[in-house]
Amino acid sequence: MSAIVLVAANEARRLWRERLARTLGLLGLGLMLLSLLIGVVRDAQTAQRQADYAARAEADWQAQPDRHPHRVVHAGDFVFKTPGPLARLDWGVESQVGRSVFLEGHRQNTANFSDAALSGGLLRLGDLSPSIVIQQWLPLLMLLAGAAGVAGERQSGALAASLIGGARGAALLLGKAAALFGFGLLMAAPAALVLLWSAVSDPALAARALGLGGTFAAVLALAALGTVLLSSMARSVLAALLVGIVAWFALTSVAPRAAAALAELMHPAPSQAEVERRTALALAAVGDAHDPDSAPFAAFRQRVLDEYGVDRVEDLPVNFGGLVMLEGERLTTAAIGAEVDRQRDAWAAQQRLVAALGWALPTLAARDAAQALAGTDLAHHRQFLDQAERRRFATVQALNHLHATEIAALNDREQKLDASRWGEIPRPDFALPALREAAPSLPASLAALALWLLLGLIALIVVGRRLERRA
Amino acid sequence: MSLELQLLWRSWLVRVAAFAALAITTAALLIGAAQVSRIDADLRAALEHDRAALIDAKARAAAAPLDAGMFGYDTFHAVPHPPGPGAWFNLGDTLAQPAVQRLRLLGLHGQVHDGTGGNPAARAVGAFDAAFVVAVLLPLLAVALLAPLAAEEREARRDGLLAALVASPRRFWARRIAARGLFVVLPVLLPIVVALIALDASLPFAAGVVAGVTLYAVGWIALCAGLALRWRGSSDAVAARLVALWALAVLVLPALGGVALDRPSPAVPGSAIALEHRDAVNTAWDRPKGETFDAFFVHHPEWRDTPPVTGRFHWKWYFAFHLVADRRVAPLIAAADDAKRARQQARDALGLALPTVALQNLFDGLSDQGIEGEAARFQAAQDFHDRLRVAFYPFVFEERPLTADDIAALPRPQPSARALRHRPAAWGALGAFALLGLGLLWRSARRLG
Numbered sequence: 001m002s003a004i005v006l007v008a009a010n011e012a013r014r015l016w017r018e019r020l021a022r023t024l025g026l027l028g029l030g031l032m033l034l035s036l037l038i039g040v041v042r043d044a045q046t047a048q049r050q051a052d053y054a055a056r057a058e059a060d061w062q063a064q065p066d067r068h069p070h071r072v073v074h075a076g077d078f079v080f081k082t083p084g085p086l087a088r089l090d091w092g093v094e095s096q097v098g099r100s101v102f103l104e105g106h107r108q109n110t111a112n113f114s115d116a117a118l119s120g121g122l123l124r125l126g127d128l129s130p131s132i133v134i135q136q137w138l139p140l141l142m143l144l145a146g147a148a149g150v151a152g153e154r155q156s157g158a159l160a161a162s163l164i165g166g167a168r169g170a171a172l173l174l175g176k177a178a179a180l181f182g183f184g185l186l187m188a189a190p191a192a193l194v195l196l197w198s199a200v201s202d203p204a205l206a207a208r209a210l211g212l213g214g215t216f217a218a219v220l221a222l223a224a225l226g227t228v229l230l231s232s233m234a235r236s237v238l239a240a241l242l243v244g245i246v247a248w249f250a251l252t253s254v255a256p257r258a259a260a261a262l263a264e265l266m267h268p269a270p271s272q273a274e275v276e277r278r279t280a281l282a283l284a285a286v287g288d289a290h291d292p293d294s295a296p297f298a299a300f301r302q303r304v305l306d307e308y309g310v311d312r313v314e315d316l317p318v319n320f321g322g323l324v325m326l327e328g329e330r331l332t333t334a335a336i337g338a339e340v341d342r343q344r345d346a347w348a349a350q351q352r353l354v355a356a357l358g359w360a361l362p363t364l365a366a367r368d369a370a371q372a373l374a375g376t377d378l379a380h381h382r383q384f385l386d387q388a389e390r391r392r393f394a395t396v397q398a399l400n401h402l403h404a405t406e407i408a409a410l411n412d413r414e415q416k417l418d419a420s421r422w423g424e425i426p427r428p429d430f431a432l433p434a435l436r437e438a439a440p441s442l443p444a445s446l447a448a449l450a451l452w453l454l455l456g457l458i459a460l461i462v463v464g465r466r467l468e469r470r471a
Numbered sequence: 472m473s474l475e476l477q478l479l480w481r482s483w484l485v486r487v488a489a490f491a492a493l494a495i496t497t498a499a500l501l502i503g504a505a506q507v508s509r510i511d512a513d514l515r516a517a518l519e520h521d522r523a524a525l526i527d528a529k530a531r532a533a534a535a536p537l538d539a540g541m542f543g544y545d546t547f548h549a550v551p552h553p554p555g556p557g558a559w560f561n562l563g564d565t566l567a568q569p570a571v572q573r574l575r576l577l578g579l580h581g582q583v584h585d586g587t588g589g590n591p592a593a594r595a596v597g598a599f600d601a602a603f604v605v606a607v608l609l610p611l612l613a614v615a616l617l618a619p620l621a622a623e624e625r626e627a628r629r630d631g632l633l634a635a636l637v638a639s640p641r642r643f644w645a646r647r648i649a650a651r652g653l654f655v656v657l658p659v660l661l662p663i664v665v666a667l668i669a670l671d672a673s674l675p676f677a678a679g680v681v682a683g684v685t686l687y688a689v690g691w692i693a694l695c696a697g698l699a700l701r702w703r704g705s706s707d708a709v710a711a712r713l714v715a716l717w718a719l720a721v722l723v724l725p726a727l728g729g730v731a732l733d734r735p736s737p738a739v740p741g742s743a744i745a746l747e748h749r750d751a752v753n754t755a756w757d758r759p760k761g762e763t764f765d766a767f768f769v770h771h772p773e774w775r776d777t778p779p780v781t782g783r784f785h786w787k788w789y790f791a792f793h794l795v796a797d798r799r800v801a802p803l804i805a806a807a808d809d810a811k812r813a814r815q816q817a818r819d820a821l822g823l824a825l826p827t828v829a830l831q832n833l834f835d836g837l838s839d840q841g842i843e844g845e846a847a848r849f850q851a852a853q854d855f856h857d858r859l860r861v862a863f864y865p866f867v868f869e870e871r872p873l874t875a876d877d878i879a880a881l882p883r884p885q886p887s888a889r890a891l892r893h894r895p896a897a898w899g900a901l902g903a904f905a906l907l908g909l910g911l912l913w914r915s916a917r918r919l920g
Contacts (some may be wrong), residue, residue, distance in 0.1 A: 067756075096595045147711070277517070
């Protein structure tokens, strides 16, 4: 153990003295700070903007005049998506998803107006979130700083000297990896502070913050292990560097893009037009609830008449038109939900495939875990959409209930309810789902990362022993 | 020259790099083409269903004429937004936008912003297409192959020998750089050229792609060679510095630029448009109908002399207030368009400093991505919606039912006009980059001599 510490201290000293490593370290620290600034400001501004719109929509809702409850069903309501709880650290899919959903009767609308749609293409250049800096840029800087770690000593003969002098190969490599890991942690330290601040200011996020910190640490540890492994196996520093850069590029840039594209091709999702067309067909089968006398609701009418023990709808103690609205909304909501879910299920299957590839490509596992923990992945977005849909259904049914009980059947459409009633309609806010619920692939992704860490450590020890034998 | 090529080919590192680049480029082209053909198939299916629905509507109207207002309210029409030219090369926004916009007679801005493209998580990662490979991988290849250019000779202690033996150092280095440059360009460009021919790209598109790739490659090769000749360190120190430069210029700074440009020219948030439009529609229900018609007749005075609506509901009033709502958000839409244009100008300016941004601008122009492609989509929707409205007004204002012949005579959606767009600023920026790289190389070579 003390040998490892000794080597680590020596390697740390080497990194500290080398101008290249110092420059790289400052560059990494600068990137980290810059990305945190971007992350914190973007998160706060987006949250504020969404809160402002939510307040405006709330005011619009409360300011509705006396209306027929079904008019209120059609007037509709808005929900606005605020960024995920740790979006300041990982922006995830936030740029790509619609930020507002219009809730109305008989329909399930899409989330519209993503930042990307309004940017005119700029966001395609990539993002610079703290999470991306840690997953992509710090590993590159660690590679550039650490590639010479073992290969350079081999070229100069220092490696053979220390091994002949009695140093254990495994301890040597572990020490160098530990120093490089420390180099990475130092650059990532500001992100740890923001994580800590997030957890302290909202203790409910402590588990997420801890997991995110652990994921970041695992990424940096893997980068350190990979760099030292390469450096000790390569013939020259240049070879270590070039092979390392190719591997880094393939893992951090090509793999996520290629995996996402392959997933889209392998689990094709129905297009929006297809979802809408099938939804229209399903709705036609349900029938139009605005026409309570229409054929699709004949059986329902009989059921209601039987239940109340009367022969004519006019004898019902409630408004049959309102009952049909309740029944129609129940049926259309289920029919629409089934079609909409076909697309979202396909997307979820695509994401599961990408996450499963994380067992082979640890960068995919890290990406998946970080976005899930930050609450900015597709699964969390779906939670938002699902909750918005449940809210829509609750709101519409409450209004339909008023229609059935407080609007007389005679001259139905000419009546209005007092505006004070709109305040009592349930319109629940978005509730952050538990991790278990929103991130089903998280345990697998974290396990994949742990497995890769273990494999890296074993490889390092094996390679270290082989170094000894060769010396 | 051929000797230089043979020497390079003997290095396993060079062979691996060339084959890897060839494989990645080919994979990107195949995936791009597969994505586009998937969208084409979706689009064809949507149009086929649209045609079938029209035939069905005509059959229903032939049995008994239809209520025009109800038909306008219920019937969706598919406006196609086909992938831009050569989208397989540069997917751009292709997968982020719906390829088919389904529109009905209601307010355009209550529906044209609806709908999503593909999986947002895949969009957040970024597209895997040939444009990405050219923009990012090609300069990395230049770094890898040119970093050891001079340092390798120093490390092998051949530099003194070279200086003594070579009659013209400049010609010697030129040959050597050209040979390495070929290993940078060909693995990326060859599959692209094959794809351009196989997928029957138009000549201007093919010429634009090849010229753009060549300028970008020349700039990067010359820049890397110039710095590799100038910097005195070991080959790995030179490589590390070039990689850092590559990362900053190709990935970090463009990403930073993208994030930074969001600030000074904020687009009008879509939520504002949605709220405003909805508010206009909702208040219309509660306001006197005369107000709606007064606003409507400003745009369509030809219906001014039709009888006023006295009942609770009339389709002409309903469609009138939807148009009024559209007109009310027009200033917001115009402001959003202005903001997008300002951003495009900022991107052009950023392209002058960052060749990768210029290259993306250029490719976006060639394959009609970015603001022009998006504007074409909105324009197609707007044009069709306008024609449809005007065609429907006689039926709702004169209370005429819709016959099968009337339905057959309704306007049909036209696909959005997608075309190659010229981006002179991007060409200028890339040309300047190539010239600057060559200039740096020239000066570095002079110092050697």
